[in-house]
Amino acid sequence: MVHGLSDIDTNNDRFASEAELGAVYNGVTSNEFRLIDLNNDGRVSAPELYQPLAQAMLNRYEMSGRDLVTIMQVDVDDDAFASYAELSAVFTGLSRSEFDIIDINGDNRISSTEYYNSETQEVLDKN
Ligand SMILES: [Ca+2]
Ligand SMILES: [Ca+2]
Ligand SMILES: [Ca+2]
Ligand SMILES: [Ca+2]
Numbered sequence: 001m002v003h004g005l006s007d008i009d010t011n012n013d014r015f016a017s018e019a020e021l022g023a024v025y026n027g028v029t030s031n032e033f034r035l036i037d038l039n040n041d042g043r044v045s046a047p048e049l050y051q052p053l054a055q056a057m058l059n060r061y062e063m064s065g066r067d068l069v070t071i072m073q074v075d076v077d078d079d080a081f082a083s084y085a086e087l088s089a090v091f092t093g094l095s096r097s098e099f100d101i102i103d104i105n106g107d108n109r110i111s112s113t114e115y116y117n118s119e120t121q122e123v124l125d126k127n
Contacts, residue, residue: 093127
């Protein structure tokens with residue numbers, strides 16, 4: 001279940017503060033809050049909250065227990081992309097055809113935008 005901004009925004013200023021977010025998603029770190037707060041104004045607007053990266057991170061807290069494997073953990077050679085070899089080393093059941101599905105722009109590597117896509121996370125969850 002995804003919380004809407006109105007569930008999180010207890011003081012009704014139409015933004016989620018770090019404290020408001022932390023109250024709903026127990027364990028969200030300041031670091032993660034800053035990642036979600038794309039324009040760095042110290043509060044999370046609705047578009048920021050509903051972006052795939054924010055939803056992927058927050059859903060992990062919702063499901064409690066299963067940690068999000070970040071792209072940094074997968075990206076062994078530090079080129080900011082996850083290759084099929086890097087991904088299949090972590091997600092051992094990942095097939096080549098599944099990789100082609102999550103490689104949305106077909107450049108044979110997974111960018112962080114592709115990685116944090118909710119469909120990608122669903123595919124990786126199975127592997
Ligand atoms: Ca608020
Ligand atoms: Ca913001
Ligand atoms: Ca890489
Ligand atoms: Ca790609």
